[in-house]
Amino acid sequence: MTAAPNEPAGLPAETLAELRTIAARYPEPRSGLLPMLHLVQSVAGRVTPEGIEACAEILDISAAEVSGVATFYTMYKRKPVGDYLVGVCTNTLCAVMGGDAIFDRLKDHLDVGNDETTADGKVTLEHIECNAACDYAPVLMVNWEFMDNMTPASAVQLVDDLREGTEVTSTRGPRICTWREAERVLAGFPDGRVDEGPGAGHASLAGLKLARKNSWTAPKADAGESKSIDSGTAESKEGAAAQADTSRAETETTQEEGKKSGE
Ligand code: FES
Numbered sequence: 001m002t003a004a005p006n007e008p009a010g011l012p013a014e015t016l017a018e019l020r021t022i023a024a025r026y027p028e029p030r031s032g033l034l035p036m037l038h039l040v041q042s043v044a045g046r047v048t049p050e051g052i053e054a055c056a057e058i059l060d061i062s063a064a065e066v067s068g069v070a071t072f073y074t075m076y077k078r079k080p081v082g083d084y085l086v087g088v089c090t091n092t093l094c095a096v097m098g099g100d101a102i103f104d105r106l107k108d109h110l111d112v113g114n115d116e117t118t119a120d121g122k123v124t125l126e127h128i129e130c131n132a133a134c135d136y137a138p139v140l141m142v143n144w145e146f147m148d149n150m151t152p153a154s155a156v157q158l159v160d161d162l163r164e165g166t167e168v169t170s171t172r173g174p175r176i177c178t179w180r181e182a183e184r185v186l187a188g189f190p191d192g193r194v195d196e197g198p199g200a201g202h203a204s205l206a207g208l209k210l211a212r213k214n215s216w217t218a219p220k221a222d223a224g225e226s227k228s229i230d231s232g233t234a235e236s237k238e239g240a241a242a243q244a245d246t247s248r249a250e251t252e253t254t255q256e257e258g259k260k261s262g263e
Pocket of ligand 1: 130131138
């Protein structure tokens with residue numbers, strides 16, 4: 001592929017066009033950098049130096065600025081990722097509920113360490129921090145989709161199914177696609193699966209159901225409240241000023257009396 005003049009090299013022309021499409025979606029084009037990096041990953045399998053250069057040139061920022069973003073967030077990968085990125089939550093609650101045991105079992109079963117990919121290129125294993133899914137601990141994520149209430153045995157079955165090409169469905173989401181396909185969705189190009197799966201699970205909705213059953217409602221935001229806070233602040237300032245005046249007057253009176261008694 002020969003790049004056109006002033007055209008960043010290293011990515012297909014259609015990808016460069018899509019990167020520009022993403023940038024054009026934002027009043028400030030550089031706001032599109034995060035989805036642009038996801039698109040780079042969907043095409044190149046990781047954030048490549050060429051992808052960084054392309055984003056920098058399109059957004060008219062430096063490669064160092066792009067690289068700074070790409071190395072800050074854990075969703076951006078500098079090493080190639082397999083077809084399925086399997087993340088095991090080993091944060092506190094998941095760990096005590098079995099996350100550590102799951103991670104150890106998968107390392108043995110897949111013969112990989114953290115952030116490593118199986119020899120067949122199918123599965124990349126990594127441990128992840130809390131995904132705000134503690135009500136279903138211990139959880140795994142496959143290409144950012146939840147797999148709830150896992151055990152070492154169900155985790156092994158999961159990765160075996162993924163490697164064999166058996167269709168796998170997230171417990172709270174759609175059929176699992178490949179990591180590159182998921183990255184394209186994160187770049188802002190829907191795959192039509194958004195309505196698959198239940199979305200929110202029973203445990204996450206328990207509080208809402210209880211509130212509805214008991215007719216509990218959240219306090220209404222009151223426009224007057226902010227006014228009263230503002231006026232309260234003003235009153236506080238006035239009160240503090242008045243108190244300072246009183247203290248000053250008392251001090252002056254005491255000094256005056258001291259002078260008189262000393263005369
Ligand atoms: S600790 Fe695992 S999702 Fe919160």
